[in-house]
Amino acid sequence: MQLSLQLSGTDLHSALITERHEMKANPMKKNTRRPAALAIPQRGTSGAIVLAALALPGVWQAPAHAQAPEKGVIAIKHLHYQESQPGLKRITVNSPSVYLLAPVGGDWALEGSLVVDSLSGATPRWQTAVSSASVQRERRTAGDVKVTRYFERSSYSVGVSHSTENDYVSTAVSLGGSWSTADNNTTWNIGVGSSDDVIKPTSGAVNNPPGTQRKRSTEMLVGLTQVLSKNDIVQANFTFTTGEGFYSDPYKLLDERPEARKQAAGLLRWNHHFEDDGSTLRSGYRYYRDSYGIKAHQLQFEWAKPLGDSFMVSPSVRYYTQNAARFYIDPVLDANGQIVIPTTAPAGLKSGDQRLSSFGAVTVGLKADYKLTPDFSVDGKLEAYEQRGDWQGSGKGTKGLDPFKATFVQFGARYRF
Numbered sequence: 001m002q003l004s005l006q007l008s009g010t011d012l013h014s015a016l017i018t019e020r021h022e023m024k025a026n027p028m029k030k031n032t033r034r035p036a037a038l039a040i041p042q043r044g045t046s047g048a049i050v051l052a053a054l055a056l057p058g059v060w061q062a063p064a065h066a067q068a069p070e071k072g073v074i075a076i077k078h079l080h081y082q083e084s085q086p087g088l089k090r091i092t093v094n095s096p097s098v099y100l101l102a103p104v105g106g107d108w109a110l111e112g113s114l115v116v117d118s119l120s121g122a123t124p125r126w127q128t129a130v131s132s133a134s135v136q137r138e139r140r141t142a143g144d145v146k147v148t149r150y151f152e153r154s155s156y157s158v159g160v161s162h163s164t165e166n167d168y169v170s171t172a173v174s175l176g177g178s179w180s181t182a183d184n185n186t187t188w189n190i191g192v193g194s195s196d197d198v199i200k201p202t203s204g205a206v207n208n209p210p211g212t213q214r215k216r217s218t219e220m221l222v223g224l225t226q227v228l229s230k231n232d233i234v235q236a237n238f239t240f241t242t243g244e245g246f247y248s249d250p251y252k253l254l255d256e257r258p259e260a261r262k263q264a265a266g267l268l269r270w271n272h273h274f275e276d277d278g279s280t281l282r283s284g285y286r287y288y289r290d291s292y293g294i295k296a297h298q299l300q301f302e303w304a305k306p307l308g309d310s311f312m313v314s315p316s317v318r319y320y321t322q323n324a325a326r327f328y329i330d331p332v333l334d335a336n337g338q339i340v341i342p343t344t345a346p347a348g349l350k351s352g353d354q355r356l357s358s359f360g361a362v363t364v365g366l367k368a369d370y371k372l373t374p375d376f377s378v379d380g381k382l383e384a385y386e387q388r389g390d391w392q393g394s395g396k397g398t399k400g401l402d403p404f405k406a407t408f409v410q411f412g413a414r415y416r417f
Contacts, residue, residue, distance in 0.1 A: 068150035069109055071375070073101040077412040083121075085402040087130045091121040111146045125206055126253045127331050127352045128402040129339040134206075134251070140165040153180045159193075170197045176221075189223040189237075197245070205250035217243030217261075231273040239265050248351075254342060255351050257327065263290040279305040288322075292356070296322035297393060314367040316383075321393035324358040327351055331400035339400065357398035360391025365408075375416040383408040 081093040097115035104110055117140040122133040142163035149156050159174040174193035180186065199213040223237035241263040249255040269284040286298040302316035324330075327349040332340045365383035372378065387404040389397030 068107055068148075068155075069101060069103050071416045072103060073099070073414065073416050075099045075412060075414040077410060079408065079410045081406065081408055083404065083406040085128055085130075085404050087402075088122060088124070088133055090123055090133075091119060091136070094118045107150050109148045109150070111144075111148070113144045115142050116140070117142075123251075124354075125251065126341045127339050127354055127357075127400075128404070129341055132253065132341055138165055138167075140168075153182070153184075154178060167200050167202045168197065169200075170195060172196070185227040187225040189221070189225070191221040192219070194218045199246055199250070201250035206253055207248065207250045207255050213246035215243060215245030215247065217241055217245075231275065233271050235267075235269045237267040239263075239267075249353065252351070252353060255353065256349050257351055258291070258349060261291055263288070265289075277305070279303060293326035294322055294324070294356070296320065310371040312369045314369075316363075316365040316367070318363040318365075319360070320363075321360040321391070322358065323392070323394075323396070324398060325351065325356040328353070328356040328358075328398075330357075330398060333400050337400075354401055354404065357389065357401060358392050359387050359389050359397050359401075360393055361385060361387040362391065376414070378413045379411070381408070381410045 075098070077097045077099075079093070079095040079097075081091070081095070083090040083092075095115060095117045097113060099113040100111065102110045119139070120137045122135050124130065125132040125134055140163060142161065144159065144161040146157055146159035155178050157174075157176045159172075159176070161170075161172045161174075163170045172193055172195035174191060176189070176191040178187055178189045180188075195217050197215040197217075199215065201213075219239060219241040221237060221239045223235060225233065225235045227233050242261075244260045247257040247259060247261055249257075265286060265288040267284065267286045269282070271280055271282050273280045280303070282302040282304065284298075284300045286296075286300075288294070288296040288298075298318065298320045300316065300318040302314055304312060304314045306312045329350050329352050331352070332342075334340050363383055363385045365381065367379065367381040369377060369379045385406040385408075389399055389401055391397065
């Protein structure tokens with residue numbers, strides 16, 4: 001049996017699409033990867049859009065050897081995302097998407113995806129104060145294209161992605177390559193990408209800068225995948241991102257952030273296959289730090305368990321913890337325990353964005369895959385996320401913020417031709 005570490009189309013699509021609602025709450029995270037606080041260190045700011053160009057949402061894998069696909073793939077997904085806090089039903093996102101992979105001439109492959117997000121709901125302008133929540137309705141359209149050339153033991157790719165909505169336009173390009181050893185047990189991967197974002201705050205902005213703003217970033221990735229045995233495979237990735245431009249949030253009160261950000265992250269993954277029952281345990285650890293002063297740890301486990309020849313269930317659990325950014329402002333509470341919204345701006349850099357606070361979070365999920373024919377399958381996935389200051393790993397989480405919850409529901413179908 002040959003194992004591979006992979007990020008499924010379901011996961012990557014969820015990662016890219018559900019975070020995009022943060023534009024109104026946090027433009028520095030546009031086109032990144034998870035809603036609310038999950039997005040802060042998950043893949044970096046420009047990282048997700050760069051990875052989207054390097055690895056489109058079909059099946060990205062770091063294989064034991066580079067090999068051109070023998071069949072094409074078409075997949076459709078629909079994601080529903082809902083977030084809430086006590087006293088406020090926050091953002092709702094509905095996001096249908098389509099993905100296509102087409103082999104060309106035996107040594108080439110063309111991939112492309114298209115997604116349309118519809119967002120509605122409310123988000124607080126200051127920490128979790130319900131009284132400061134503002135209503136949002138918007139729509140985003142995004143597309144990606146990637147071309148890959150395969151050789152005997154290597155592959156090279158170039159990708160382009162573009163995302164647009166009424167107040168934010170983002171374009172990214174990327175290059176990637178992989179090289180395998182003669183025994184196909186070791187694969188090196190590198191990638192580099194660049195994104196250019198244009199921010200045009202609308203009349204709903206409360207922290208409105210003059211004119212159009214820009215943000216440019218560059219990300220570099222290097223990774224190693226190693227087959228240890230017929231039942232074990234490990235992967236190590238390192239990414240570094242640097243960016244300059246407008247990182248403040250025009251839709252949050254008194255928000256002023258540095259005009260540059262550097263981010264670094266290391267990821268370790270290990271998949272172990274159990275021959276007796278055919279299941280696979282997928283485990284991973286990620287460490288992240290940035291120039292804002294945020295340091296974060298994430299630990300995740302997923303167990304893929306086949307039930308017969310056609311059905312598989314995959315329960316998962318993930319724990320995440322981070323400290324606060326240096327310029328994050330802790331909430332001030334009144335006599336009734338309610339958050340006080342400041343009327344004057346503190347001196348220097350500052351932000352009351354909950355996602356820059358100190359907190360811990362737990363995500364539990366369940367995915368089911370059913371193969372109707374050898375080439376046609378359907379899947380569904382449910383994830384529940386909850387974030388609290390009390391769950392911060394060192395016990396020093398931010399006090400006074402309401403708990404934050406989010407639910408992801410996704411259904412899809414995949415056909416190989």
